[in-house]
Amino acid sequence: MDLSIITYAVPFLLVGAKTTLLIALFGVGLGLPFGILVATARTSQVATIRRCADFYCAVFRGTPMLVQIFVIYYGLAQIGFIRHNAILWWLIGDSLHAAVLAVILNTGAYTAEIFRTALLSLPRGLIEAAEACGMSPWVIFQRIKFPLALRQALPSYSTEVAVIVKESSLASTITVLEITGYAKRLMSETFAIMEIFVITAVFYLVINVACLTALNVIERRLSFEPRYAR
Amino acid sequence: MEDASIMSPVLKVHELRKAFGATSVLSGVSFQMRQGEVISLVGSSGSGKSTALRCINFLETPSSGEIEVMGDAISVVQNERHETEIVNAANIRVFRRRIGMVFQSFNLWPHRTVLGNVTEALIYVLRKDKREAEETALSALSKVGMADFSHRYPSQLSGGQQQRVAIARILAMRPKLMLFDEPTSALDPELVGEVLKVIRTLAGEGATILLVTHEMRFAREVSNRMIFLHKGIVEQDAVPEELFCNPASEAVNRFLSSVISTAA
């Protein structure tokens, strides 16, 4: 491999990495609560809420993220009303904002599915015990359901975090200069496709290994003595 | 108000019915409890005792019937379209705040320590601050001899220890009405004696207690009245002496005689 390529590309990619991290941070920070909200909506007793949430998940899990990001950035921008509404235009007018929005909406749907199964698999008795104490639904959720579901969901969710980091690369298709954005530019400048690809992948790998290891540590921290269950 | 609540029954169960699909489990159970009363619900396995307790705080929705706790009532009716309809469903939360329940299978939260299991509801339902909650919890735990285990997780406890934590979880809450589902099933005789004392103290302090038990001697000792449930209906509702000396039916008689023969 040509070493000069590395010294040339890395400074650019480092700048891009900041943006990638920013998108991922928002994706996790807002996507997780949002996904959990949707998951609870999907287990709701009210049929309308449940159906709406189901539909949202079906759409965002069923279509490619690329299309979602295109529709949000290019598609919605065609609508005059949105262009002239300051708040909406703030949301999608700026490519970074649109990318963050798309990532949140996309990961929200996947996160919801992960937490839905986790919530459904909780032993009834534990929730009944909380209900019998007179806890409000919110407290039951916050103190019993969520902590237990989180432990069950963490392995899958850590995967989702890695996916968020990687999917954030689609932001480059709407002109956001994150890692992949810079990589594309460098590739067309130098034609050192393979080299830049590998360097880029190393960037993603480093970020993801950091995330996955952190989540692994959290998972181990949260796991209570599982042995000697009778 | 206060006076009225003392006079009126703490718990009134009226024509409680429950069916799971086609199998009818409770077919019209009615009884009342006054403040400070301890009632044992006895009957053979599968006779619907746990189901009755679970219906009282609406963990299980009855098929029909009315339940009144300290003056507030919830009734369940079947409407024209054969759907179950709960009248005054908003009271369910009120009920559960007044009622504490110990489960047959303990249902301790595996992700919380013993102390956490007990303080949880104190902090989040009774809104005590953390220190106060821990003090209350430790005193409840020491009543059942579990104060030394407060930092263990449930999975590190023996069966009897788990059961005692489940009891302490409710003791700490000091609810007006307590439902115990076989609170001594995993306890050794020494501890059964302890629980007996605790229940007597609680009753003396004005709590009302409904318990399910298979230990007839314990039931006889602890309760003011005993209710014998058989095939979903109340076969006998009497003071213990009466039940033992004067069984109302063949079923009661057979049940009690087997107690005596086992003990022989």
Added chain:
Amino acid sequence: MEDASIMSPVLKVHELRKAFGATSVLSGVSFQMRQGEVISLVGSSGSGKSTALRCINFLETPSSGEIEVMGDAISVVQNERHETEIVNAANIRVFRRRIGMVFQSFNLWPHRTVLGNVTEALIYVLRKDKREAEETALSALSKVGMADFSHRYPSQLSGGQQQRVAIARILAMRPKLMLFDEPTSALDPELVGEVLKVIRTLAGEGATILLVTHEMRFAREVSNRMIFLHKGIVEQDAVPEELFCNPASEAVNRFLSSVISTAA
């Protein structure tokens, strides 16, 4: 061979020790069982009874000690580097084929029906064909009065019903040695009497039974010998009459006296 196995003890537990981290639970337990014997393991809650049973079929690995089942032995030693080393670990499978165990918390498989829970091991361990397995299962279920529930899932059963299925699951396997962890904790007196009968029949047919129980009357009735466990050691190992009339220590005395006072 056959003769020898009748003469030699079915189960020999020698200097069994078990510690969870720093807390020592069993500190040198030794006893023997001959074929057809029924022994009750009694003691206060947390004294290590369940742990002892679980060590015998190696669900829990002892810290040290030797266990011999029908002539085959497994011993656990601490080697120089303070690691636990199992000598003859291959025998664990052999042990488990000979030993059946009923758990304190039943552990029925939630995804299988009652019948499925019982036939599973018959089909896959004893290699019976499906029809035969179902017949055996149904006859075991009817011994505990659960034949009518064979198509229910465990979550649709009452506590006592679950316990009876757990018992039937083992009965159907007809193991040489059976370990029962509080087999009557959720059962009403009538059913306790039934289980008593079943255990007697099994013992009469040559099975060897080790059971943990809190019901002293039941223990007295059912067992040839009683072992009193206290703080991880065997405090007394005697025939029931002896234990009750002549307690070996203060601990045994206190334990038994509370039985009597509760019964008062």
Added chain:
Amino acid sequence: LVLMAAMGFARADDGVLRVGTEGDAPQFSMADANGNVTGFDADIANGICAELKVKCKFVVQTFSSLVPSMDKDRFDIIISGLGITDERMKKIDYSIPYATTPQYFVVPKDSPLVGLKSLAEIEKALAGKTIGVVNGTTYAKFIKKHIPTADLKTYDATTQQNSDLGTGRLDAAFGDSPTWVDFLGSPDGANFARIDVKVTGADDHEALGYGMGVGLRKSNTELKAKLDAALCEMINNGKVKAASENWFKDDYTIPCKK
């Protein structure tokens, strides 16, 4: 059937020249629903094949896999409007340049910028503005170098860049002449105009290169010689001019200097 469609490769026997191309670049390289390629690049390729008396076999692939695929001998040459730059020549070899398209800036019609007269003026006027270019080109480098304060946006496709022009996200866009002829002639382009300052490779060879060439593996001198000869012949006999005028309505041929 699906399988067959999925892998349109043939062996590099003598008599077949395998040409890698992008397939989704309007006017240059357009693959239709059946995988047949038309456009300027296709004409050049077919012309070369005719000169060399071989059959052209097109392989349509994404831009980013073209170079590695050629390295691994999946095809022999790339004809996909590749601009020749010094930077790129480190990775692949080029034939002689056969055409070059001038570049223009495009801005909203009512913008005062429309009347600017020189590159220097444009550079001053667009400082700090948002400018779009398309990936796969070297224009980004050009803008970075000449208008360093500009907020540069890179697009994967011209249509996307034009869409952002339409919604006002871009103050200006920089691209080659054929694209603009196409866009300004369409209804969407009605509100835009190009600044009449022709930017060519001559303005900055380092950033904008030396025109389009055929890409081939490094040190394949024999093939390079053949290609150069063929291209030169096509330039001289007007085939390139014909193709250019056919697709771009203008003649972008670079004279062949041996």
Added chain:
Amino acid sequence: MLNDIWVLMVEKGWTLALLRGAGVTILIGVLGVVIGLASAIPLAILRWRRLPVLSQLVDAYSIVIRGVPGLLVIYLLFFGSVDWVQKIASAFGYADSAENAYPFIVGIIAIAAISCAYSVEVIRGALQAVPVGLLEAARSLSLSPRLTFFRVTLPLALRLALGGINNVWQMTIKDTSLVSVVGMQELMRTAAVAAGITRSPLLFYCLAAAMFFAMTAVSQILFNRAEKYFNRGFSRR
């Protein structure tokens, strides 16, 4: 407008092209997930059992594959191996068929490797969540480890893993678009080409999205069925 679409979709044959792309997508997606899942189960068991060395290897594999963009996985697999595969094939005289079939095979292998890495984590998480007591019951009945696994652990774990597997499938079917880098014309690539040269990106991307949606909608029905099946016996009432 409608006329334009008619010309594009029918006369220019893009409908057929999209359907052909969808066929490739489904074929690679299904094969990839099935192979990935099948190989993920044993790997997840290694992880779950914490077998020394092997477990760490699996962990490393799954972290690396999940950590790098899928595109690179395919790139490296394909461009890293195509040389010697070509040589071997030529040596045996199958050069042509190797050149034709190889991208397809690599595509499936890469997709399987990716979906496998994801599935490993999902299944391991589910295995860990199966209550120990239920396994002890099986062990004490001397069901062999293999039987315990297949009769008790796996059914219970699959119930817990179902949502995650569903997610992996939905992700994988869309990841198939990566195989376009080795020259396969799957759905997304076909749509991109069409979008580029017909200048109707919105139409073609939305069409592709609709096709993906149709595929996942069908699979969702199957997953709902499976969920019902695995949940039998769990709900009270």
